[in-house]
Amino acid sequence: MKQKKITLSENEMPHHWYNIIADMPNKPLPPLHPGTKEPIGPEMLAPLFPMDLILQEVTTEKYVEIPDEVRDIYKIWRPTPLFRAYQLEKALDTPAKIYYKYEGVSPSGSHKPNTAVPQAYYNKKAGVKRITTETGAGQWGTALSFACQMFDIECEVYMVKVSYEGKPYRKIIMNTYGATVYPSPTDRTNAGRQILAQDPNSPGSLGIAISEAVEVAAGDENTKYALGSVLNHVLLHQTIVGQEALLQMEKAGDMPDIIVAPFGGGSNFAGLSFPFLRLNLEEGKNIRCIASEPASCPKLTQGVFRYDFGDSIGMTPLLPMFTLGHDFVPSPIHAGGLRYHGAGVIVSQLLKDKLIEARAHHQLECFQAGVLFAKTEGILPAPEATHALATVIQEAKRCKEEGKSETILFNLCGHGHFDLASYENYLSGNLQDYEITQADIASSLAKIEGLQPA
Numbered sequence: 001m002k003q004k005k006i007t008l009s010e011n012e013m014p015h016h017w018y019n020i021i022a023d024m025p026n027k028p029l030p031p032l033h034p035g036t037k038e039p040i041g042p043e044m045l046a047p048l049f050p051m052d053l054i055l056q057e058v059t060t061e062k063y064v065e066i067p068d069e070v071r072d073i074y075k076i077w078r079p080t081p082l083f084r085a086y087q088l089e090k091a092l093d094t095p096a097k098i099y100y101k102y103e104g105v106s107p108s109g110s111h112k113p114n115t116a117v118p119q120a121y122y123n124k125k126a127g128v129k130r131i132t133t134e135t136g137a138g139q140w141g142t143a144l145s146f147a148c149q150m151f152d153i154e155c156e157v158y159m160v161k162v163s164y165e166g167k168p169y170r171k172i173i174m175n176t177y178g179a180t181v182y183p184s185p186t187d188r189t190n191a192g193r194q195i196l197a198q199d200p201n202s203p204g205s206l207g208i209a210i211s212e213a214v215e216v217a218a219g220d221e222n223t224k225y226a227l228g229s230v231l232n233h234v235l236l237h238q239t240i241v242g243q244e245a246l247l248q249m250e251k252a253g254d255m256p257d258i259i260v261a262p263f264g265g266g267s268n269f270a271g272l273s274f275p276f277l278r279l280n281l282e283e284g285k286n287i288r289c290i291a292s293e294p295a296s297c298p299k300l301t302q303g304v305f306r307y308d309f310g311d312s313i314g315m316t317p318l319l320p321m322f323t324l325g326h327d328f329v330p331s332p333i334h335a336g337g338l339r340y341h342g343a344g345v346i347v348s349q350l351l352k353d354k355l356i357e358a359r360a361h362h363q364l365e366c367f368q369a370g371v372l373f374a375k376t377e378g379i380l381p382a383p384e385a386t387h388a389l390a391t392v393i394q395e396a397k398r399c400k401e402e403g404k405s406e407t408i409l410f411n412l413c414g415h416g417h418f419d420l421a422s423y424e425n426y427l428s429g430n431l432q433d434y435e436i437t438q439a440d441i442a443s444s445l446a447k448i449e450g451l452q453p454a
């Protein structure tokens with residue numbers, strides 16, 4: 001009998017997150033103060049994050065122990081299954097072996113609780129009473145609402161107003177977990193009031209929602225802020241995914257030649273790939289790791305590596321990253337989680353050093369891949385995850401042309417049950433690709449020319 005599903009028992013769940021900084025040949029450059037342009041110390045982040053998370057942001061320790069309290073909650077859905085995609089392989093008539101790690105089994109349906117839970121835990125340990133955050137498509141807000149409920153912390157979510165109105169089910173699940181959700185811009189903050197004064201009908205944006213959540217956290221000593229991607233400690237927490245997958249591939253008696261994951265800010269890509277990249281860095285293995293991004297928001301394939309702001313308003317420290325410019329506004333594609341102008345610092349350095357690869361896909365190709373996956377493997381992928389699938393299919397076809405039986409592993413980082421309106425649009429032929437011109441990219445990049453080169 002062919003083995004389809006490779007599982008781990010609770011006892012086999014890894015005890016450590018892996019910190020790739022320990023093994024990077026070129027360490028990430030430091031964040032800079034937006035005013036002085038001097039490297040900032042951990043104390044500057046103290047109003048927003050508890051000290052344990054700030055220390056994880058800068059640690060060079062190779063393995064960080066997962067606290068028992070976090071492991072206990074992980075056990076609600078972890079270890080997650082790893083599958084061999086026999087039916088997809090057959091449909092593609094490829095000699096390649098395709099595996100996927102499935103993170104859609106978490107309470108909120110994506111990989112995001114892997115970091116939401118430890119973030120809530122370290123906040124609780126520091127005596128924090130309330131956490132604020134922003135959410136765009138709603139996946140991060142849902143994950144944090146769940147995690148805060150586990151540790152009895154209040155959760156306040158600033159949800160971009162267009163999503164709040166267009167994705168009511170996401171709001172309802174957050175409310176069910178006990179979170180308070182506001183359509184941003186609100187009249188609760190200076191940032192929100194300022195925007196509303198200019199445009200009372202503002203649809204909101206992630207940048208505005210971040211400003212509101214940060215303002216509230218900075219103004220109250222019992223309140224902190226949490227971010228769902230990009231930062232080093234977020235990527236660290238996500239490595240539980242790859243730590244498990246490594247054990248599962250060993251159980252399957254196989255090893256990936258290629259790892260693929262969709263890319264928004266880098267957390268699910270890092271989560272799956274970093275524990276395997278360790279084998280490249282430590283043992284000279286040659287596993288290709290490919291980040292799949294939308295062609296309409298191509299920071300990795302068409303952006304530049306330089307210091308830029310993490311938010312669109314320009315309040316955060318300057319970070320050395322691949323970016324399209326902080327006020328780049330991506331087209332309204334359906335993979336909401338991938339519409340971010342920049343990439344995390346660690347992943348950016350790895351790409352600059354050519355230790356990882358990147359590829360861009362248009363959304364029609366992605367949805368086509370997603371529908372093929374649903375029809376063959378039965379799971380309806382999140383629109384974000386279909387970007388990885390598009391890359392996987394290209395690689396599987398290449399294997400067929402070259403007559404090679406390579407092993408491909410990808411991150412099915414979430415299911416698409418809250419994204420059915422997008423599938424409906426695709427199935428009824430109402431979805432379009434968005435062409436982004438070189439002139440659009442150039443004009444966005446021109447605005448950050450004055451910022452520090454990295």
Ligand SMILES: *Cc1c(COP(=O)(O)O)cnc(C)c1O
Pocket residue numbers: 110111112139140228229230262263264265266267268269337338382384385413414415
């Ligand atoms: C948030 C999200 C992403 C993008 O964020 P990363 O930090 O790049 O992982 C991708 N897929 C899903 C399902 C998400 O919820």
